[in-house]
Amino acid sequence: MSRLRIGIVGLGMAVTPHAKGLVDLQDQIEVAGAYSPSPERRAAFGARFPFPLCDDLEALLADESVTAMLVLTPANTHLDVARRCAQAGKHVLLEKPIDITTARAKDLVATCRAAGVTLGIVLQHRFKPAAVALAEQLDSGRMGEIVGCSTVIRLWRPQSYYDEPGRGSFARDGGGVLLSQGIHTLDLMLSLAGSVTEVCGYALTSPVHRMETEDMVCAAVRFANGAVGTIDATTAAYPGFPERIELICRHATASLVGTALDIAWHDGTRTTTDPDRSAGGTGADPMAFPHDYHRAVMADFAKAIRQKRSPRITGEEALRVHHLIDALIAAGQSSGRVMVATG
Numbered sequence: 327m328s329r330l331r332i333g334i335v336g337l338g339m340a341v342t343p344h345a346k347g348l349v350d351l352q353d354q355i356e357v358a359g360a361y362s363p364s365p366e367r368r369a370a371f372g373a374r375f376p377f378p379l380c381d382d383l384e385a386l387l388a389d390e391s392v393t394a395m396l397v398l399t400p401a402n403t404h405l406d407v408a409r410r411c412a413q414a415g416k417h418v419l420l421e422k423p424i425d426i427t428t429a430r431a432k433d434l435v436a437t438c439r440a441a442g443v444t445l446g447i448v449l450q451h452r453f454k455p456a457a458v459a460l461a462e463q464l465d466s467g468r469m470g471e472i473v474g475c476s477t478v479i480r481l482w483r484p485q486s487y488y489d490e491p492g493r494g495s496f497a498r499d500g501g502g503v504l505l506s507q508g509i510h511t512l513d514l515m516l517s518l519a520g521s522v523t524e525v526c527g528y529a530l531t532s533p534v535h536r537m538e539t540e541d542m543v544c545a546a547v548r549f550a551n552g553a554v555g556t557i558d559a560t561t562a563a564y565p566g567f568p569e570r571i572e573l574i575c576r577h578a579t580a581s582l583v584g585t586a587l588d589i590a591w592h593d594g595t596r597t598t599t600d601p602d603r604s605a606g607g608t609g610a611d612p613m614a615f616p617h618d619y620h621r622a623v624m625a626d627f628a629k630a631i632r633q634k635r636s637p638r639i640t641g642e643e644a645l646r647v648h649h650l651i652d653a654l655i656a657a658g659q660s661s662g663r664v665m666v667a668t669g
Contacts, residue, residue, distance in 0.1 A: 329356040330628045333386040333416075335407055336398035337362035337371045340421050342613060344396060344448075345375045347621030355628050359386045387414035394419060394444075394631060396624070401505075402426045402498050405434045412441035419446045419627045422509050424641060426500025428648045428667075435641035446627045446637035447644040450619035451514040451569075453626075456587035456599045460573075460580055461518060463589060463597070470576025475519040475547075475555035479508045482566035482609050485535060494537035502531070502539030504651045507612075508559040511569040513639070513647040515557075519573065521550045522650050524665050527557070529658025534562035545654050557654065566609035645669075 332355055334341065341360075348357055359380030362368050368379045380386050387395075387410060394417035397407050404425045411418050418438055424431035424447060438445040451457060463469055481503070492498035499506050516522070527545025535541045542560040549555065568584030580589045587599035607615040623639075630637040649667045657664040 329354060330394060330631055331356045331358045331392050332394045332396055332419075333358050333380070333389075333392050334360040334377070334396045334398065335362075335383065335386075335411075336400075336421075337364070337367040338398065338400070339613060340398045341371065343615070343617035343620040344398060344624065345371070345377070346617040347624050348377070349375065350617075350621050351625055351628070354625065358389060358392045361386055383410075387411065387416065393417060394627070397421060400492075400498055401500050405430045405437075408434050408445070409437050412438045412443045415441070415443065417444040417446075417627075417631055419448065419624065419637075420641075421448045422513075422644070423500060423505050424644055424648060426496070426498070426505075428645070428652050431641075431645060431648050435645060438641060444627075444631060444637065445641040446623070446630065447639045447641060448620065448623050449510055449513040449639050449644060449647075450623045451510040452517055452638065453619040453622035454514075454585055455602055456582055456585050457514055457518075459599050460582055460587055460589075463578075463580070464518060464573075464575075469573075469578045469580065469589070472519050472549070472551060472553045472573055472575050474553055474572075474574035475515065475549065476570075476572045477511060477515045477555070477557050477559075478567075478570040478572075479503070479511050479557075479559040480563035480567045480569075480608075481507055481561045482564045483507075483535075483541075483561040483612070484610050487610070487612070488535055488537040494535070494539050494541075496538060499539065501651065501655070502537065502541050503559050503561045504529075504540065504543060504654060507561060508543075509647055509651065511571065512557070512559075512650060513644065515571055516646050516650065518571065519549055519553065519555070521646060521668070522547045522653070522666050523550050524548045524663055525557075525650075525653045525657045526663040527654065527657050529655050532560070532562045540655065540658065543654055543658060545657060568608060
């Protein structure tokens with residue numbers, strides 16, 4: 327099997343778990359070059375990982391042996407960078423969020439579609455073994471219909487995290503706890519429970535932080551199948567706690583907490599999945615987590631390119647969580663009921 331040759335664009339904080347995963351996947355994926363406009367970042371990356379460096383993005387995009395690009399740049403650059411990749415005929419694996427606004431996100435998805443290139447989004451929580459096990463139980467029909475779904479995302483970020491220039495701003499990040507952190511768990515929730523059709527609730531900046539965007543959200547939601555539930559998300563919960571999704575079904579109740587799964591069946595039996603390595607990343611160090619799930623995302627993307635199929639999380643699929651986040655923010659601003667957009 328020939329290796330998929332890729333380029334990396336962006337060597338900031340997000341690159342570490344991806345690079346570690348690529349070290350593990352060297353029998354499947356070959357890194358042709360790792361690009362950053364910063365000489366310091368290129369040097370720091372080169373000191374840690376055994377991949378060639380590149381100081382010319384255009385040269386990397388012009389290399390016909392490069393099939394795909396892994397884009398890890400700041401969110402507000404995603405549309406422009408992805409457009410350049412797509413115009414060069416490169417498939418794109420893009421770090422979340424798609425971009426800082428849903429309009430820009432839809433433009434990015436449409437650009438890749440029009441260019442005929444594959445777009446995958448890094449929303450790695452779907453690849454947790456416990457999440458996969460829960461999805462399989464739901465798909466089997468044994469749990470019955472979902473009647474309730476509650477999602478709790480109680481993370482901690484110190485003020486120093488938001489003191490970095492641009493962080494927690496609309497201009498660079500596009501949003502706060504929902505778009506920057508909670509998007510992973512919200513995407514997983516949607517993949518398990520289905521689309522949300524309406525929300526009502528609150529979104530605000532707590533006194534814990536000085537920042538432009540929201541760090542606390544509390545909402546009630548209704549799903550497309552009629553189920554109801556709640557979303558509780560914050561980065562003000564010291565010292566940070568594992569994310570939790572609880573599903574109440576006709577025949578069982580499931581709790582997915584971090585990387586552990588517990589299903590309590592109405593017949594009195596239980597199905598459990600022990601936690602794997604600590605989910606991490608819930609506290610002051612946002613990168614304190616293993617790279618297993620990022621590796622799984624990249625392996626799926628590479629396999630999708632070879633098999634000429636869609637990756638597990640496409641751009642179109644990821645737009646669902648962007649629409650949900652928009653509705654949660656709108657509900658918080660209006661303190662009223664907001665319908666969730668589609669398409």
